[in-house]
Amino acid sequence: MAGSGSAHLRNEHETLLRVENMVVEFPIGQTGDVVHAVSDVSLDLIEGETLGLVGESGCGKSTTGKAIMQVPRPTSGSVQLDDVELTTLDDDALRETRPTLQMIFQDPISALNPRRSVRDIIAEPLVIRWEEEEGRPATSLWFERFGQQLFTRVASVVVKPMRFVLPLGAIAMVLWIISEAAEERRFEDQLGWTQLPAQIIGFPVLAIGLGVLAVLALLSAIWLLLGIFVPFGVVSKVLGDISRPVGLACALFSAATWVFMVWRTWNSLTGYSAWIVRVFVIGFAVASVVWFVVALTRSSASGATSVALALASAAALQVFYISGLDGVTKLAVLIGAAIVNLIVWRIVKRQLGLRRDELRARSEPKVREMLETVGINPDNALDRKPFEFSGGQAQRLSIARALITDPKVIICDEPVSALDVSVQAQILNLLEDMKERYGLTLVFIAHDLAVVKNVSDRVAVMYLGKLCEVADPDDLYAAPAHPYSQLLLSAIPKPDPTKPAEETPNTGELPSPIDPPSGCRFRTRCPLAQDRCATEEPTMREVAPNRFVACHFPLIGSDDEGSATHAGATAAGAR
């Protein structure tokens, strides 16, 4: 019989991780049903403890683990790590907490990106950390630093609302273009019956959006003139690292070239429809500049994307420019542009590659150390891809990746369930070792009680989204207090050939989490269920020292009514 309640939680000041009244629900399928995956679960961990979380498939234990990690956030409830409430943190603050709380997954191969090398995969948490902390790559050009500070400030204020304003502004612009093209009349004249709503909603939005765009465009123009722009902007940056005057000169030259190309193209477009094409070109270019600039102030990784965008817009402009030529000139310019573009691309790649190499070199010692710690030879493994490893080895890699940021708490979501039994022992030993060595606190999720027993300091049993029992593993195994725990234990085969095989009671199947049974959720399979179990949900209470059960008629201690009723099984309460 499963229930809610937090009697089993310990003193708040002692616990490192504390989960209170967590509820996770999500809609499923097309029909609007809601899965009650986790309903009012509370857990806690003291530093250095291993909490084992057991239950059948579908009981919500994995979901609990993921909800603790906030991926995704629980529907309600509180998760406190080191006295910091995780559920209310905003995304950026949550990101700060990530190094402290890590996770290991069930399917070892699937948890590693098949297209990346082991080196990259394991270094990834570190690299993310560094990039978040440090933002852009270090630069030696003074105006870059100035621009960077300016933009970081502007961007952080501006970028968030832009997400809403830009699409609306874009739609408004499209409508404007269409109606302008359709008639020679002004936009306002075209509004007709939409005039009033548009004026109330649309124009302020449009104004804000365009205003913001205008400010950014102005700032971008300033920065542009200072030379931070592709295709030659990156060249100037690289050259600037070598020699400042050269970099500056190159930057100015690049700005001049860019302006020249834009001006030539602008002039070469004729006719009414030219404006539409112009909007397209300029819009693209401005958008890529803004994106490029904003992204560069954050990290070089997304800088690559913005570089690509800017390159694309440069290419588009070049196409426009070239198409106005003819014959042999066109051919010559085509080839020349191709060569220039190739050179620029190579330089860009090198620049980005430099950054990537730098981070790699920086992370390598730690990566090697972690690999050796988990028992993988770095020299063999670093450049391989995940599929080249066996399951056990891949799980070791996952562990290495989780440990590399020196976390305090690791959530292990069925880390050995997908492995061969002989390998399971290795991995469990490894986890024990790591725990001792690094002083970890673990949440160990599994469906196999035998595994959990050896590993945990405390065990919590879950059923269909609720907690049944929380106790010390030895106590639990010796004498389970909850009927469900007893059921789980009786299912463990005992490898003693002298003892006769016991009859395993036939217990039926897990009910659906969409429509769980009322009252105690276990009552449909519980041999001790009575009417009370259908109407009243049991809450956690202490039935023996350090033994907590959520059941009206537990196997240990007295039930609320004071009468021992576990003799005489009644199958009442079946659906």
Add this chain to the structure above:
Amino acid sequence: MGVIRELRARPGPFVFAALVVVVVWAWFARPPVSWTFALVFLIGLLGAFLTNGRYALQRVLGVVPILLVVSFIVFSLMASLPGDPAINILGPAATPDAVERINAELGLDEPFFNRYGNWLGDAVMGDLGESVQLRETIADGVSRTLTPSLQLMAYSLILASLIAFPMGVYTAYRNGQRQDRVINAVMLGFFAVPPFVLALTFVLFLAIGGITVGDTDIGFKILPGARYVPLGESVVDHFKHMLLPALSLALGISAIFMRLLRSDMIGTLRLPFIDLARSKGVAPRRILWRHALRPSMFTLLTVMGFSIGGLIGGALITEIIFTIPGIGGYMFNGIVSRDFIVVQGGTIVIATMYILILVLVDFLYLALDPRLRTSGGSGLGGGG
């Protein structure tokens, strides 16, 4: 009632039977095309509601935003095209007064969004406007031209299926072997030929006598290369005239169908239940057609839905080559003669049909794949 429960449990055969009845009735009774289509759709809707009402409702409602967006795109495009409708109607020597009068009459001087609203409102009621140039309502024009297009589409699809199903099953069975590679190569060839090139090749070699190499003639004159004969006039002639156009469309499509069927089938044939059937001594042909085919058809079904929709308006060039008075040609002439209201009306009708067909295909999925049917019940597997 027991019948209702029975229908709820297995709507598939019921829906199929109803569809067959409708098709047969339409063949003989010849109601207007739109009626038949509406009827088919309603039956599909009914089947879907019996199976999984909520989902069906969601799907149908979901159609509305798309249609709104489509209608807006189409209307804006047409409104923005160069060419003054008034001058088109009156001729180049029209006086400004006459132009103004026509504009007021047709409501062309109203604001853009008002015009859109009016047009949309009328269209929903079934009034798609009038083409002054052709002197008929758009609705009539569309009905007139829709029939040949639908026939072309149907024949192409049937021919394509007739080719694709056997080929797909066979090549899946002989995967990797020489027959597979040869057939694949041929199919790739069919896929790569642009339909209009194929059409012209057919016309060349089968209709007008082919080419002369040296002293020999390579080619025949057995099939007509153009014109359209309605079904009512002469059944034989109708099919004779439709054979080449349908074939030129069908070959390309059959390649796609075959590919999809083949790859899905290869996957299905690897499943353990096939080995089980084999070990029980079931004949290969029965295994292939009776057991393996049905689960392998899903991707194919979806693409079939896309093909149906795509073919209705997309066979434009084939219609031009074979001078079939279909809706593609109808709209194309509209563009050429700047009669944009024709294009508007035709496009919106085609788009609506296309979307509804896609929704129907989704419903068909519900009928065919029992896994999609239920809500509630422990279809949610392991992994706590």
Add this chain to the structure above:
Amino acid sequence: MGAVSNIDRDVEPGPDWRGDSINAAATEPAFVEEAKLNRGGFGVMFWVAVTFLVTLTLAAIFAEVLPLYEFDETFRGENRDGPSRSHWFGVDGGGRDIFTRVIYGAQISLIISSVGAVLALVIGGMVGLTAGYYRGRVDSVITTFTDATLVIPPLILALSLILFLDNDANRRILILIVVFVLLSIAPIGRVVRASTLVWSEREFVLAAKTMGARNGRIMFREVLPNVAPALISYSLIVMAGLIVVEGGVAFVGLSVPPPTPTWGDMINKGRGDLDVAPHITLMPAMIMFLTVLALNFVGDKVQERFEPRESVL
């Protein structure tokens, strides 16, 4: 409790964790006797196709400097002559050398289709990636808009857009590129979205989130490298499709205007003489067919080789 036992000091590529060996499938008896996967090269036909494409591309790029006739040079008196020593593909109704015109036509087709395919892949890819990764409302909105583009008959849409964007023919080639990109965003977006939906469910994406990676980083660093390989070969197929659409547009006369030759236009013009001078239509048709075939074939083979399990369609 205890020291780590059995430390693997040497890592060798081991069997897949499920216990299958990589080549197990080839040795198990099956209902379908599958031929061994060809792990070797691509095959002769592949390289033939590649050679053809490369030759055609080079010929198109360097058309002006090759020893060809002018594409509008007329040879009166040889009108409608069939293929001969001096005119490899014959002469068309206006007295012009067909071989030259086909090469120049290739310029148009190849430029439009390649640039269009690349741009469409970039834009459509981003659209699909966003829709597939974020799901929910973002996905609904995006798919509504892309589906709206899908249901309009493509040729009608193309023709309307061409007329809308540029009534006179000067900038036609650019307009065509823009139009084709707009047309292709929807199908490409769909395919990318489908692939993204699958890949973003995988656990390594979840792992990246738990490491604190931003959504953009996850999309481009984790999901995209897995979605992209199938796209590479798909791009070739898209290119082939664009050549066909361009042919169709040219066929109805709305592609680049004369005197520039385009394949579709040549095919259309030859229709009238189909009975007496079929080569006028057949030659450009044949080259178009071979190009599209080669592109599809190469795209197919590449996909087979690198992603045997994934089917793009």
